[in-house]
Amino acid sequence: MKVKMILPALTEAISPHWRPIKYSLFPPLGLATLAAFFSEDDEVVIQDEHVETLDLDDEPDLVAIQVYITSAYRAYELADRYRQKGIYVVLGGLHVTSLPDEAAAHADTIFLGPGEDTWPKFIADWRSGHPEKIYKSRDRTLIGAPKIRRDLIKRHLYLVPNSIVVSRGCPHHCDFCYKESFFAGGKSFYTQAVDDALAEIEALPGRHLFFLDDHLFGNKTFAKALFEGMIGMGRVWQAAGTVYSVLQPDLLEKAVESGLRSLFVGFESLNPTNLRQQHKYHNLNRDYQAAIRRLHDMGVMINGSFVFGMDEDDENVFDSTVEWAVQQGIETATFHILTPYPDTALYRQMAAEGRITSDNWDLYDTRHVVYKPAKMSPEVLEAGYWRAYREFYRWNAIFQSVQTKTTWNDRLRHLIYAGGWKKFESIWDSIIRAEQVAKVRPLLESVLNGFGSLGVIPSAKRKQGLEDFSEKELDPKIVT
Numbered sequence: 398m399k400v401k402m403i404l405p406a407l408t409e410a411i412s413p414h415w416r417p418i419k420y421s422l423f424p425p426l427g428l429a430t431l432a433a434f435f436s437e438d439d440e441v442v443i444q445d446e447h448v449e450t451l452d453l454d455d456e457p458d459l460v461a462i463q464v465y466i467t468s469a470y471r472a473y474e475l476a477d478r479y480r481q482k483g484i485y486v487v488l489g490g491l492h493v494t495s496l497p498d499e500a501a502a503h504a505d506t507i508f509l510g511p512g513e514d515t516w517p518k519f520i521a522d523w524r525s526g527h528p529e530k531i532y533k534s535r536d537r538t539l540i541g542a543p544k545i546r547r548d549l550i551k552r553h554l555y556l557v558p559n560s561i562v563v564s565r566g567c568p569h570h571c572d573f574c575y576k577e578s579f580f581a582g583g584k585s586f587y588t589q590a591v592d593d594a595l596a597e598i599e600a601l602p603g604r605h606l607f608f609l610d611d612h613l614f615g616n617k618t619f620a621k622a623l624f625e626g627m628i629g630m631g632r633v634w635q636a637a638g639t640v641y642s643v644l645q646p647d648l649l650e651k652a653v654e655s656g657l658r659s660l661f662v663g664f665e666s667l668n669p670t671n672l673r674q675q676h677k678y679h680n681l682n683r684d685y686q687a688a689i690r691r692l693h694d695m696g697v698m699i700n701g702s703f704v705f706g707m708d709e710d711d712e713n714v715f716d717s718t719v720e721w722a723v724q725q726g727i728e729t730a731t732f733h734i735l736t737p738y739p740d741t742a743l744y745r746q747m748a749a750e751g752r753i754t755s756d757n758w759d760l761y762d763t764r765h766v767v768y769k770p771a772k773m774s775p776e777v778l779e780a781g782y783w784r785a786y787r788e789f790y791r792w793n794a795i796f797q798s799v800q801t802k803t804t805w806n807d808r809l810r811h812l813i814y815a816g817g818w819k820k821f822e823s824i825w826d827s828i829i830r831a832e833q834v835a836k837v838r839p840l841l842e843s844v845l846n847g848f849g850s851l852g853v854i855p856s857a858k859r860k861q862g863l864e865d866f867s868e869k870e871l872d873p874k875i876v877t
């Protein structure tokens with residue numbers, strides 16, 4: 398059977414704010430995960446509209462489309478088009494799970510929740526000619542799942558083809574997060590077996606890895622065993638973690654020893670009342686500065702995540718947040734406008750208060766205001782959000798932030814990393830257009846590693862006396 402799997406591009410793809418580099422980072426891991434359930438005789442193609450033009454003249458037997466909120470309209474358009482040709486179309490993913498009735502109007506079958514349990518059942522039903530209209534995930538496990546079909550990923554089109562998820566979900570329950578809705582009806586946090594995760598990592602070519610797990614550190618026993626297993630593999634990796642996980646004794650040390658060099662940290666708000674209102678309790682009473690110091694002392698760069706527009710935020714929040722982030726020497730920052738995703742506690746609360754102002758899903762991209770903020774106008778919130786990006790990434794601010802680093806090596810790394818992401822968009826665009834993005838990967842690895850592969854010893858090693866085995870292989874002289 399011929400199967401076409403599609404990750405549609407979000408509507409932003411045709412907007413002036415489109416940043417090709419952002420969408421040439423990660424391949425469609427969810428679809429490659431599902432592709433693994435087909436048999437060898439099946440002809441499976443994955444197309445990611447963010448990085449390639451879709452071939453829509455084909456006539457596969459089955460079309461499977463992944464739907465995020467910001468690509469929902471495009472996904473429906475594609476689904477309708479294939480269905481008009483009489484082709485069986487199935488839709489799944491986060492947005493389908495949030496709004497099944499909306500999605501069902503464009504599909505022969507829809508899927509709610511993660512696909513590892515429902516997808517193989519559907520394939521069997523479909524082959525036997527009796528597929529159901531809706532499949533709801535209940536049995537959550539990654540144990541025994543088949544190997545992801547990474548061979549279907551066009552690696553050369555991505556800067557980070559080695560993205561990986563070794564767990565699903567998160568142990569926390571923040572009001573604005575997608576996860577409560579997506580994992581409803583079953584477990585909402587579970588991991589692979591450590592050995593399976595290590596085998597998957599071992600099989601990935603190159604050095605660089607990016608863990609896309611919501612909370613890689615969420616299960617301490619698992620995380621510790623994973624990091625211990627990775628020591629000696631010569632990897633350089635990035636991931637996301639909470640402030641609390643950074644402050645945990647032991648865990649971060651193991652992570653750094655196994656190659657952690659940059660962490661996305663969800664600070665979200667500097668105001669404890671905001672955090673309490675969003676049930677982000679795990680950030681309350683945490684010493685943000687201590688977490689930052691700890692990461693920097695171990696040579697780990699920080700991508701700080703901040704959300705604007707919670708009910709305690711007024712027009713001062715933008716400048717104070719940026720000023721704080723710059724003073725802390727945070728290397729990169731990701732700002733978001735609070736977005737009440739459908740079927741979250743936040744959405745329900747705002748809908749009950751009559752505060753939702755738009756149901757145009759294209760605007761639910763964390764760059765637009767789709768609700769009535771409590772202490773400022775939507776215009777002030779949107780303008781403040783853009784100002785925060787501009788101010789944080791001004792050369793002046795970057796240089797000021799760089800000054801917080803104590804060694805020239807760390808300063809240079811900070812400068813290149815922060816500047817590289819936001820200051821050279823036109824260079825990125827040309828590289829991506831020429832399909833040469835993979836060639837930049839060694840530079841990314843080198844910068845992350847504190848120019849380790851260029852012969853300079855990363856500060857993680859200086860401070861902790863840690864040994865980087867990959868460097869030992871490259872150049873025995875630089876191992877201390």
Ligand code: B12
Nearest residue numbers: 407424427461463465466467468489490508511512762763
């Ligand atoms: C990597 C990532 C990105 C990457 C690339 C995404 C990609 N190539 O798929 C980039 C950086 C481009 C990105 C951008 C954005 N992202 Co993003 N991203 C993620 C992240 C961290 C991981 C996604 C992932 O690979 N997961 C692992 C795989 C295995 O899981 P999966 O894709 O969900 O697939 C499983 C199921 O969903 C299901 N499934 C999925 N599709 C289908 C289809 C069928 C037919 C079936 C049966 C099952 C099924 O089965 C799969 C296996 O279980 C998630 C957080 C998360 N944990 O999901 C946020 C997340 C998806 N992003 C989000 C957002 C908001 C955005 C942005 C709007 C942010 C912004 N301000 O720019 C943009 C726009 C995205 C878009 N294209 O529309 C939200 C989505 C909210 C929503 N309701 O849709 C999330 C959940 C983050 C969050 N916590 O809020 N993102």
Ligand code: SF4
Nearest residue numbers: 567569570571574611
């Ligand atoms: S910690 Fe992050 S992933 Fe976990 S529930 Fe909160 S926002 Fe979602």
